Amino acid sequence: MLVVAGHESPVVVALGRVQMVAPEHDPDDPPPGEDEPLVVAYTRRAFDEPVPAERIALDRPVAPVDPDTFQAIIGSLRPAVDRSTWMVSLDLPIEASSPAEAVRVFWTYVMELGPRELPAFVSPAGDELAMQAFVLGEEANLDPEEEDEDSLGDSG
Template sequence: MTQWMVAVGPEQFQSERLYQHDQLEVPLPAVLPMAAGDPVALVAAGGAVAEPVVFGLARVVTPPYPVDRVPDDPDDADGAGLPAAMVVEYLLRAVDRPVPLVELAIPEAMEFEPGDPAVLGEPGYGRIVAALGPRPSPVTPKREWLVSLDLPIEAESPAEAVRIFWTYVRQLGPAELPAFVSPRGDETAMRPYVLGAEHEMDPEEDE
C-alpha cells in the first residue's frame, strides 16, 4: 500500500468547502500506479490559494478512468487521449481548518507539483495525520444546528413566492446568499455564513 499526496485546484477546493461530498476526483500520478485502498492526503494549491494547505484524508476507491466517462457505464464510450482520474472517498475532512503544508516540514513536499501526485513516506504521512487530528467517532452523536435562509419575496401567492425563492437560491447560490446558522436551542448565537465561512453582515444588507 502506497501513501499519496494529491493536490486539487482552487475551484475544486472551494466546491469542497461549499458542498458536502463523499467522494472527489483526483489526477493520476505520472509514474507509479495508484491502487484501490491507497491512503491519500488531499492538498489545495494554486490560484487563489495563497499557499498549499492540507484539507483532508481519503482513500482510493476506483481504478483510473477518463475524466469525462462514467465508471462502469458501457454506454459511455472512452475518449482517446483523455487524461485519467481516480476517485477517492473522504476518511477525514478538514476543509474548515486546513493545515499549511509548509508547517509540516515534509521532505516530499519540497518538490511537490500540484498536477502530479507524490508518494509519501510513512513519516510524512504520519505528520499529516497527526496535524489533522483524530477522525470523528461514528458512534458519537453530532451536534444539531438550525440553518435558515431568509429572503423577502414579492409574489401574488404563497406558491409563487416559493418558486421565486428557489429560483433565487439556484441563481445566487452559496457564493452570494448568506445562510444563518445557530446551535439548536441557542438561536441567540446565530451567525451568517457565505462561501463556507463566517461573514460579517453589512447593516444595509439587513434592511
C-alpha cells in the same frame, strides 16, 4: 490519502480514503493511474489550518507517499473538532400567486444574489434565540437602528 494543494509551497488540506469508481479494483493493487477516475471520502478536513508538506514531491496528481512522511503529516493535523448541530436558514419575503411560484422565485433570488448579498441565519440546534446573521461566512449586523446610531456617533 493526503489531499495536497499548491506547488511552490505545498500544504495538506485534507485526509481521506480513495475509492475507485470501478468496483472491480482490488485494494491490494498498486495505486491507480492518472487517468483512472477516483472518489475521495474525506475523513478530516484542514482547509482553515493546512499543514506544510514540503517533504512531498508533487510530480503527478496521484502519487505514493512514504509511510514516515505520511505519519509525520497526519500527526501534525489538529484532531477533528467536536461537531455541533447548527440550524441554518435563509428567509426571504416572496410575493407570488402560489406556493410553487414562491419556491421558483425564491431559488431565482438565491441563485442571482448568492452568498455575497443574502444573509444566512445560524443558531445552535435547540437555541434559536442565539441566532446570528452571516454574510460570506462573516458575522453581519442586520439591525438598521444600530447602523444609524454608529453613523451618528462618527459625525459628532
